Amino acid sequence: MDNIVNPITFVFDAWLGLVADPGKQFIFAALLLLLAAHMGWRSSWTQRAVDAVESVTATLAIFLINVLAAPAVWLLSEQLKALYALLGIPSVPGSVWAGLPVWLLSFIAILAQDFANYWNHRAMHLKWLWPVHAIHHSDPVVNGLTTYRIHALETLVMWGSYTIMLTWLGFPADAIGIGALFLTLHNVYVHINVDWGHGPLRMLIASPRFHRWHHADVPEAHGKNLANVFPFFDWMFGTYRVPGPCDVPVGATGIPRNDVVKLTLWPLLEWARMTMPWVEAIRARTVGWPARGTGLAKTMPLDIKAD
Template structure:
């Protein structure tokens, strides 16, 4: 009973932290400004179409489901951190960073985090982790709120990748905090429905056009534009693709669009399907191995 009570309290505390975090108010205000600009630009009939409202409603539902699940995600990520600490991997001493200005530390934190994000993002576009990330790509009406259409298991994958790839750097917490807030606002920005390409800066800072191609539901765009902030990572590793304005359908073929229940269960559904495909191959391998064993 105590474990159930502890889980409920952890969920309540997560709600309270979210509600009292000043950054939440800035994010909410930013989203309202984005919505207002979108209504002015498109008109309320297009901006607030039934299709867009259904998409936003599904995203908000997924966001609240994640809040319910967040204590479990934290618990699992803490287990990974404890296992990482047991490895005894040396880290850069904090004293190395003390004389550097906060703005530079924040930039270094964003750069390091985006490098980690590029590789965990690339991993999540591969077969066995794609069912986790597919929820983010299920949105057919990509907008600022699409930032929050993320499965709880994807949050876990990201936290684990940060532990494994970034713990050794030892950056100060305040620099990481400022950097995380900047990345959040930028993530909302690249999801808004505008065709801004950043011109000569297109390889330095991700634009809405760059990220819209990442959400494009055409084979040529699959697994492209994986960096969140710095497109030069995609250019370096061969996954950059921005042929021009993105006027193709968005979403992910075969993934439920706004069915919240199916999207929540989607990783389990897909993993069972993938396992079922592997089962005949495994059974044939077992039979072949038995045939190869010489009779006594």
């Protein structure tokens, strides 16, 4: 009961339990090794090999950072249903779904998540959330591993919305699990480097071609093809765009390419940079003078006469 009343302590304890478990410490060891390898590659090899190894090690390291953060969401999700009852938050009783086959419930889970995910993803492409999502678009070579190149904060939002929504709807655990497994595997599938477009089924299920266009680094492709699984959400909300095979460069400019530490800190660095003009404006207003050395923009003549 303690951990329900105090979720922050609970998550912290769960995370400490993970960190202190000798069986799990290999994750940390692997992460440190990857980071060391990642920083040490650059001296030899051809540029192409360096690029490839850098991209793969960066993605694996980011994946491991996600693995370390993910237990918080999953451990919390187990407590959510109890939390709704404890706090008196009305939620859908599990009995509503009784009698429905698990494949149908899993399908509804995937549909609901993709709808939520469409709007999560759309928000992630707005100015203030882009620094979080930019990590996913920083990969200069999109392939299956790109799936895992996601900032831990984004993982928290995506899987947090999934688990909160479905536990609130009273979904049985097996449907939630099957849905999550399908979403994960399909997400790897749409990132692989092939030009499969799904022909007449292209609006029903996202293809590698559909998602590659989402990663295209040309202005007309920015903010398009946001659904993970069902392209008809993009069609409904006006963001569908697949003009043919994706033959333009992928990636994104203006973000660190394969620097794991910088990519992880990127949202904080960018938010600090973006709020600086506000901080400066508040400072100028409260103190009343511009910063020393900036001077006045224009010297006022002293002989203006009032009439």
